[in-house]
Amino acid sequence: xxxxxxxxFRYNMTIKMFGVAPEPAFESPEEQEFVWGQSWxxxxxxxxxxxxxxxxxxxxxxxxxxxxxxDSIGAYGDLERGWYWQSDTIPPLEEMQxxxxxxxxxxxxxxxxxxxxxxxxxxxxxxxxxxxxxxxVKGGAIVTRLAGRIRRGEELPVTRKLAxxxxxxLRTMHGSAMMEGGSFAWLNSKTAVVGRTIRVNDAGxxxxxxxxxxxxxxxxxxxxxxxxxHIDGGFxxxxxxxxxxxxxxxxxxxxxxLGELGIKTIETNLDDNGWIINCLAVGPGKVIAPEGASPxxxxxxxxxxxxxxxxxxxxxxLNGGGIHCSTSPLVRDRVE
Numbered sequence: 001x002x003x004x005x006x007x008x009f010r011y012n013m014t015i016k017m018f019g020v021a022p023e024p025a026f027e028s029p030e031e032q033e034f035v036w037g038q039s040w041x042x043x044x045x046x047x048x049x050x051x052x053x054x055x056x057x058x059x060x061x062x063x064x065x066x067x068x069x070x071d072s073i074g075a076y077g078d079l080e081r082g083w084y085w086q087s088d089t090i091p092p093l094e095e096m097q098x099x100x101x102x103x104x105x106x107x108x109x110x111x112x113x114x115x116x117x118x119x120x121x122x123x124x125x126x127x128x129x130x131x132x133x134x135x136x137v138k139g140g141a142i143v144t145r146l147a148g149r150i151r152r153g154e155e156l157p158v159t160r161k162l163a164x165x166x167x168x169x170l171r172t173m174h175g176s177a178m179m180e181g182g183s184f185a186w187l188n189s190k191t192a193v194v195g196r197t198i199r200v201n202d203a204g205x206x207x208x209x210x211x212x213x214x215x216x217x218x219x220x221x222x223x224x225x226x227x228x229x230h231i232d233g234g235f236x237x238x239x240x241x242x243x244x245x246x247x248x249x250x251x252x253x254x255x256x257x258l259g260e261l262g263i264k265t266i267e268t269n270l271d272d273n274g275w276i277i278n279c280l281a282v283g284p285g286k287v288i289a290p291e292g293a294s295p296x297x298x299x300x301x302x303x304x305x306x307x308x309x310x311x312x313x314x315x316x317x318l319n320g321g322g323i324h325c326s327t328s329p330l331v332r333d334r335v336e
Contacts, residue, residue, distance in 0.1 A: 026139050026168075027041065027138040027139025027140070027215060028139075032139060036166060036167075036168055037166060038166075038331075039139075039331070040136075040139060040140050040141075040167050040168060040330065040331060041136045041137050041138050041139050041140050041141065041167075041330070041331065042136040042137065042138075042186065042329055042330075042331065042332040043137070043138045043186065043189040043217075043332075043334060044186045044188065044189055044237075044240075044332060044334065044335050045185055045186040045236075045237040045281060045329075045332075046237050046238065046239055046240055046281040046283070046284050046285075046332075046335060047283070047284065047332035047333035047334055047335045048110075048111065048282070048283045048284075048332060048333040049107065049110065049111070049112040049282050049283070049329050049331070049332055050111070050112060050113065050331040050332065050333065051112065051113045051115060051165075051329070051330040051331040052107055052112050052113070052114055052115065052327050052328060052329050052330060053114075053115045053116075053117055053130045053134070053158075053161065053327075053328040053330055054100070054103075054104055054107075054114055054115070054116060054117065054128075054130055054326060054327060054328070055116065055117040055118075055120060055127050055128045055130050056097060056100050056101070056104075056116065056128070057093060057096045057097055057100060057125075057128045057316075057319075058097075058120070060120050060121070060122075060123050060124050060125050060127060061093050061096075061125050062123070063081065063083050063123030063125055064076065064083070064085060064090060064125065065078065066090060069088075074087075074088045075087055075088055076088075076090065081123070082149040082150050083123055083125060083150050084150065085125075085318075085319065085320075086318060086319055086320030087318045087319075087320075089318055090318070091314075091315040091318055092315075095315040096128075096315045096316055096319070098315075099311070099312055099313050099314075099315050099316050100128065100316060100326065102311050102312075103288065103311055103313065103316075103323060103326060103327070106288055106309060106311060107282065107288070107327070110282040110283065110286070110288075110309075111282075112282065115161065115165055115330065117130055117157055117158065117161050118157065118161070119156070119157035119160060119161075120154070120157055121153075121157075122153060123150075124150060124151065124153060124154055125150070125319065126148070126150055126151050126154075126319070126320065126321070127151075127154050127157075128316070128319065128321070128326060129182070129319075129320070129321035129325040129326055130158075130326065130327065130328040131180075131181045131182045131232070131321075131324060131325045131326070131327060131328050132144060132146060132151070132154075132180040132181045132182050132230075132325070133146060133151075133154045133155060133158040133180075133181065133328070134158050134162065134181060134328055134330075135179075135181045135184050135208070136328070136329055136330050136331070136332075137170065137211060137212065137215065137217075138215045138217075139168060139170065139215075140167060140168030140169060140170040141162055141167055141168070141169055141170065141330065142169075142170055142171045142172075142173070142179075142208065142211055143155055143158055143159050143162070143169055143171070143172040143173065144173050144179040144180055144181055144204075145172075145173035145174070145177050145178055145179055145204065146178070146180055146199075147178040147180060147198070147199040147200075147201075148199070155172070159172070162330075165330075167330060170211055171207060171208075171210075171211045173204055173207055174207070175203055175207075176201070176203050177201065177203040177204040177206075177207050178199060178200060178201045178203070178204045179194075179200055179201075179204030179205070179207070179208060180199045180200060180229075180230060181328060182199075182229070182230030182231070182232045182321075182324070182325055183195040183196075183197055183199060183200045183224075183229070183230040183231045183232070184208070184231070185231055185232070185235060185236070185237060186237065187220075187237065187258070187261060187263065188240075188261065189217075189334065189335075190216065190217055190218060191217065191218050191220065191261060192212060192217055192218070192219050192220070193219070193220040193221070193222060193231065193235075193254070194208060194219060194220070194221055194222075194231070195221075195222050195223075195224040195228070195230060195231030196221055196222070196223050196224065197224045197228055197229055197230065197231075198227055198228075198229065199229050199230065205219070205221055220254070220257065222250070222251055222254050223251070224249065225249055228249065230325075232277070232278055232324045232325065233246070233249065233277065233278065234246040234248075234249030234250055234277060235249075235250060235277065236277050236278070236279055236280075236281075236324060237263075237281060238266075238279065238281045238285065238287050238306060239281065239284050239285040239304070239306065240284050240285075240335050240336070241262050241263050241264055242263065242264050242265070242266065242285070242304055242306070243258060243263055243264070243265050243266070244265075244266050244268065244276070244277050244279065245265050245266070245267055245268070245277070246267070246268050246277055247265075247267045264304070266297065266300045266301065266304065268294075268297055269294060269296060269297065271294035271295075271296065271297075272292065272293055272294045272297050273290060273291065273292020273293065275290045275292065275313070275317050275322040275323075276289055276290065276292060276293045276297065277324075278290070278317075278321070278322030278323055278324040278325060279322075279323055279324060280323050280324050280327050282309075284335055285304070285305055285306050285307060286306075286307045286309070287301075287306055287307070287308055287309065288309045288310075288311065288323055289308055289309070289310055289311075289323065290310065290311060290312070290313040290314070290317065290322060290323055291310050291311065291312050291313070291314075293308070293310070311323070
């Protein structure tokens with residue numbers, strides 16, 4: 001017993017001398033630099049983008065069979081193999097790649113490092129929409145669990161890529177959770193919103209809320225209309241206190257909440273390209289957007305001193321996603 005007491009004494013003295021350090025917190029800049037070599041993650045949707053994950057459309061597109069037209073829905077797909085194409089037009093792969101390359105070049109011109117997702121297999125032709133497969137939060141990433149059969153399995157190459165670049169993974173969605181990043185948005189560093197949809201269920205929301213709760217972030221939940229897939233079809237932050245929205249898709253209480261948070265809104269209209277909201281702030285008030293904004297929306301953006309960088313993106317949109325869908329910011333500067 002004496003020997004055990006002496007061993008315990010030495011152990012306790014060692015702990016006291018060399019310390020146990022719960023602080024600084026995991027996601028604090030100093031701890032991130034010390035352990036992970038840099039500060040990772042995002043706590044907003046408008047700060048300067050430093051690192052962004054993308055996937056250039058490639059061989060996975062070979063799964064498309066132009067003989068598999070489904071006339072009843074005016075699109076292409078194969079129920080047996082599980083793939084689908086979102087529209088009645090399939091553009092050449094080279095056109096999709098050219099538009100994707102132009103977006104990547106525009107991001108790099110704005111100071112972002114583009115990290116390319118590789119290892120995409122088994123005809124997962126939606127992998128170019130990297131927004132959905134992970135969510136960057138303070139200090140790291142959440143690997144989501146995609147809902148669609150054609151998308152299930154994207155989680156593996158994303159996890160490998162995050163590990164390769166050294167980004168901490170704070171949570172991997174598990175159990176029956178369904179969560180896709182296109183239905184998540186930061187409003188400010190203390191408030192985020194998720195859209196509950198056919199792609200996002202209560203189990204996914206609970207696991208997302210758990211991560212954010214430990215970071216002192218309130219998560220708002222809105223129910224999207226009908227078969228809406230993601231919130232980024234109707235809402236996007238474009239400056240510290242400014243959002244672009246389609247009011248027809250947003251519940252009134254949420255619009256009131258934006259006002260309480262001091263967030264002004266620009267509402268799109270029927271003359272706009274429907275993809276205009278699926279844009280991306282690369283810095284406060286600096287936005288990359290697809291061509292097709294109406295003169296009225298352009299005037300509204302200019303009146304709020306928003307700098308707009310427009311690109312043709314119609315070929316990529318035909319697969320069911322836009323500029324916002326095609327980009328997954330992994331590091332952004334904090335904003336006041």
